Amino acid sequence: MDRRDFLQTAALAALGSVTAPLAAPAPGMAAGKGEKNAMKILVLTGSPRKNGNSTLLAERFMAGAVEAGHSVTRFDAAHSDxxxxxxxxxxxxxxxxxFRDDFETxxxxxxxxxxxxxxxxxxYFGISAQLKAVIDRFYAINGRIHVPKRAALLMxxxxxAPSQAAPIAAHYDVLLEYLGWSDAGRVIAPGVWTEGSVRDTPYPEQAYRLGAGLRG
Incomplete structure (x- = not known):
């Protein structure tokens, strides 16, 4: 698929969420249990807020994934160069x-x-600029990441309004289509604004179960 086709294939996608607390792993490599079918998972976060709502979803996902035996690496785009x-x-x-910066990680x-x-x-109706910068740099490894992988969206x-979340979902969908990756699930949490307000919703548990339910 050339660049023009990539841009023209974007279309709005239907939204949805997937469905205990554990201590979330710290940023960096978190060793799983070493099961035979363990996966290597990279979590890219985009919130500049230390206790941001999307970061909390990421932490819950990571906790579930580690408990399921997978190895997880977390990269915080907003706190990296x-x-x-x-x-x-x-x-x-x-x-x-x-540029020789933290993208090397x-x-x-x-x-x-x-x-x-x-x-x-x-x-402002899109992915955070910090995470988008990381995604844009995928260009430099384009030839290495066009291989089957799974992906998930935590937003x-x-x-x-679901229509306001549709642009991010569409970006995610067309990115996966272009790279040949498959969607393993998504948790889309509306109505959360203040820092940490997602805690009082069902979405952290959904993120946790998404991670815990992964099988290699």
Whole structure:
């Protein structure tokens, strides 16, 4: 699929959520139980808030995934140094980037990962700029990540209209279509605005069960 086809295939997708508390793993590698079918999972978070609602969903997902025996790496885009892509094409879509920054950590984990999880708040009807910068840098590893992987979306937003969440869901869907990845589930939490307000909703449990239900 060329660049024009990639841009033209975006279409709005139907929204949905998936369905104990455990202590969430700290950022970085969390060792699972070493089961035979354990997966390597990379969780990319996009919230600048230390206790953001989407971050809480990510933590609950990670807790479930680790309990299920998987190995999880968490990369907090908003607290890392990732320069936006400048379309210089020096990488040739499959080579070193001109910027030597924290994206190298992402590169080292996403290529061997079996699953990639995107956790983001809605910022002005889109993915947070910090997470979007990481996704844009996928361009430099394009040739290495066009392989079958699973993915999941964890998303929070202040309003409640499903139509307002549709652009992020559509971005996620077309990204997976382009890369050849399969959707393993999504948790979309509306009506959460203030920091931590998602705690009083069913969505953290849904995120946890999504992680806990994964099988390699």
């Amino acid at each position: 990732v320069h936006p892509c400048i379309a210089c094409n020096s990488c040739g879509m499959d080579g070193p980037c001109v 992402v590169r080292g984990h996403i290529i061997p990962a079996d699953m990639v999880v995107f956790a983001t708040p809605m910022y 929070t937003y202040a309003n409640t």
